[in-house]
Amino acid sequence: MKNIFKSLLISFLFVVFAEANQGVLITNYTDDLNGGQTKRIESIFLGSFSNWSDGTKVIVGYVSSDQAKAEEFFKEYTGYTLKRYQKYWVKRVFSGYGTAPKIFKDTKEAVEFAKSTPGSIVYLPEASVTMLEGSSYLLLR
Amino acid sequence: MIRFKDSLFLRKHSPIRLINLTVIYHTLTKEISLVRKLILLLSFASLIFASEWYKKTTINGYFSHEFERLIDGDKKKTQVSGGGSPDTLGSYDADSFDLVFNFQPTDRVRMAMDIGFEHGTYSEIDKGGLVVEYAFAEYAISDLFKIRAGKMFVPFGIYNEIHTAKPSFVQVKEPTPTNKMYFISNDDYEMIGFFPRWGAGLAVLGNGHIADKPFDYIIMTDNGEREYDESGKRGNEFDKDDNEEKAYTARIRYNPTRDWQIGASFRTDRIGIYEKGKLGDDGIVDKSKDKQYYATHGDILSYGLQSTWNITDTVALEAEYIYGTYKIKEAKYTTKNEATLGIDEFKGQTIKRYGYSIMPTWLVDGDKTTLYFMYAEADPNIKKSQNKVRIYQPGVNIELDTQFHLKLELYNVQTEKNNTKWKGVDYTEFRSSLSFGF
Numbered sequence: 001m002k003n004i005f006k007s008l009l010i011s012f013l014f015v016v017f018a019e020a021n022q023g024v025l026i027t028n029y030t031d032d033l034n035g036g037q038t039k040r041i042e043s044i045f046l047g048s049f050s051n052w053s054d055g056t057k058v059i060v061g062y063v064s065s066d067q068a069k070a071e072e073f074f075k076e077y078t079g080y081t082l083k084r085y086q087k088y089w090v091k092r093v094f095s096g097y098g099t100a101p102k103i104f105k106d107t108k109e110a111v112e113f114a115k116s117t118p119g120s121i122v123y124l125p126e127a128s129v130t131m132l133e134g135s136s137y138l139l140l141r
Numbered sequence: 142m143i144r145f146k147d148s149l150f151l152r153k154h155s156p157i158r159l160i161n162l163t164v165i166y167h168t169l170t171k172e173i174s175l176v177r178k179l180i181l182l183l184s185f186a187s188l189i190f191a192s193e194w195y196k197k198t199t200i201n202g203y204f205s206h207e208f209e210r211l212i213d214g215d216k217k218k219t220q221v222s223g224g225g226s227p228d229t230l231g232s233y234d235a236d237s238f239d240l241v242f243n244f245q246p247t248d249r250v251r252m253a254m255d256i257g258f259e260h261g262t263y264s265e266i267d268k269g270g271l272v273v274e275y276a277f278a279e280y281a282i283s284d285l286f287k288i289r290a291g292k293m294f295v296p297f298g299i300y301n302e303i304h305t306a307k308p309s310f311v312q313v314k315e316p317t318p319t320n321k322m323y324f325i326s327n328d329d330y331e332m333i334g335f336f337p338r339w340g341a342g343l344a345v346l347g348n349g350h351i352a353d354k355p356f357d358y359i360i361m362t363d364n365g366e367r368e369y370d371e372s373g374k375r376g377n378e379f380d381k382d383d384n385e386e387k388a389y390t391a392r393i394r395y396n397p398t399r400d401w402q403i404g405a406s407f408r409t410d411r412i413g414i415y416e417k418g419k420l421g422d423d424g425i426v427d428k429s430k431d432k433q434y435y436a437t438h439g440d441i442l443s444y445g446l447q448s449t450w451n452i453t454d455t456v457a458l459e460a461e462y463i464y465g466t467y468k469i470k471e472a473k474y475t476t477k478n479e480a481t482l483g484i485d486e487f488k489g490q491t492i493k494r495y496g497y498s499i500m501p502t503w504l505v506d507g508d509k510t511t512l513y514f515m516y517a518e519a520d521p522n523i524k525k526s527q528n529k530v531r532i533y534q535p536g537v538n539i540e541l542d543t544q545f546h547l548k549l550e551l552y553n554v555q556t557e558k559n560n561t562k563w564k565g566v567d568y569t570e571f572r573s574s575l576s577f578g579f
Contacts, residue, residue, distance in 0.1 A: 039353070043284075048348040048355065050281055057248040079399030081454050083508045087309070090544065090578050094306035095294065096253045096275050099199045099243045117196075119248070 022140040023073055026114040027121035030136045041077045044121060047098045056119035061102035063110045069125035199243040205236040205307035207574040214568025221562050225324030227570040235261040237305060251279045257305055274305055285347040292379050293344060296359045296392045297336040297406040298445045299461045308578030311502055311513045311538050313548050318496035318519030319463050325530050327562040330492055331521035335443035335465045336408045337366040341379035356395040362387050365410040386411035406445035413438045440468040455504040462497040493523045511538040527557040544578040
């Protein structure tokens with residue numbers, strides 16, 4: 001019975017969490033995000049902000065499963081549609097200007113990557129509280 | 142491992158021999174045990190190393206397969222020397238398969254390499270080609286200041302740095318009027334490009350904000366292009382220069398708005414050519430008349446402007462314009478050594494030329510199909526009348542799967558009568574390609 005209540009509570013939190021924001025940026029460098037300032041997030045996701053304040057290389061990733069939400073995020077924070085964002089990186093990678101963001105189909109896999117990869121920042125369209133437990137993250141509103 | 146104890150060989154031999162063999166067996170067992178431990182240790186270490194190496198390495202790549210056929214135009218007259226002729230038979234071209242490696246050994250050092258296998262590479266019988274498009278090391282001091290060393294694409298305009306990566310642009314091939322002057326003219330001087338494909342040297346690059354809007358820049362110095370010498374050999378400019386003058390390229394791109402990027406490029410280079418012949422009053426060497434040496438060098442200056450504009454989420458426009466001069470200086474010498482030193486300026490001429498391309502694109506059918514129409518034009522020598530080449534290029538690009546494109550286009554070329562390559566011959570070619578990026 002206790003477990004059922006716990007599950008219901010988590011589900012409730014998950015839904016609230018998912019509905020109340022534009023997604024989550026999971027990273028150990030939340031202080032470097034200037035409070036979620038659009039310009040900084042744009043620079044990170046366009047590959048023009050390459051090292052965190054302690055010198056660690058920035059490694060970018062995002063979850064593509066919720067295409068509508070990802071579309072919204074990229075339009076808001078980079079000015080590109082998701083398609084144009086991918087084209088932007090195709091050109092950048094093949095012309096020798098860096099490595100493309102890692103694309104995850106699954107939120108769990110993305111969170112595990114973020115937790116185990118130094119310097120990473122991963123965009124999640126949604127995530128449960130339990131999933132983010134022990135991680136630093138920034139809610140995008 | 143050989144098991145000596147159970148070996149028939151041991152059982153069939155005398156006790157003395159057996160004692161000796163037992164000693165050998167113990168020694169060998171000890172040695173093998175050590176070797177085994179060493180192998181295990183190395184394997185373990187290499188596994189750790191491999192996993193670390195793997196984490197710091199990214200492999201991408203691209204592929205392109207083409208089919209082209211002349212569909213309108215004179216089959217004989219369109220076959221010109223020096224490349225660029227349409228395919229009268231209709232041929233498949235295993236255009237390229239490239240692998241792009243990025244190694245990140247430290248937080249600030251990146252090594253990048255693009256290695257391409259072109260036209261079905263088969264070196265034993267000299268078919269196709271294996272090419273290192275770029276191979277460089279980059280050190281990031283800050284976002285505004287990074288240093289690169291190695292072989293790089295010359296960072297000029299929109300297309301040169303992506304010209305081999307067909308999935309990264311809409312049409313089948315990059316526009317020739319700005320990128321392949323040797324497809325526009327056959328004249329020795331006019332056919333020299335506004336810039337070469339690659340350069341070996343150093344570059345500084347970076348990005349930042351001006352008036353709160355993002356920009357990026359790159360400044361590169363390299364050996365410059367090397368031309369053919371009198372023996373018909375072409376030196377390796379990625380290894381050794383043929384003059385003291387270094388080439389310089391610079392490009393800046395700025396985004397006044399999120400949807401609009403403008404850019405400007407610049408290139409200067411000195412190309413040396415050493416040849417035998419008689420120098421005419423027109424400043425051109427007639428190789429059939431004399432055996433004196435002439436040192437010829439040309440100073441290239443090219444200026445480029447570019448713009449990419451995402452007008453709406455589905456409509457975009459990209460355009461590039463390049464103007465350049467090629468100032469040829471020729472000097473007369475009696476020995477090749479003097480010519481190589483290149484002392485006195487004797488005669489000269491300056492070629493002024495331009496090329497541009499403009500292409501609207503329209504994403505229809507959700508996000509899979511792009512319609513495009515490219516118009517491109519070049520005048521390889523503005524002083525000469527009736528010398529231009531114009532290209533009309535309508536097409537469709539269908540993304541069959543993620544980064545997997547089918548491109549179909551008509552490539553209509555219209556030329557003027559004084560053009561040294563095409564001599565007023567017009568033609569239309571059907572072009573298609575399958576390209577994939579990963």
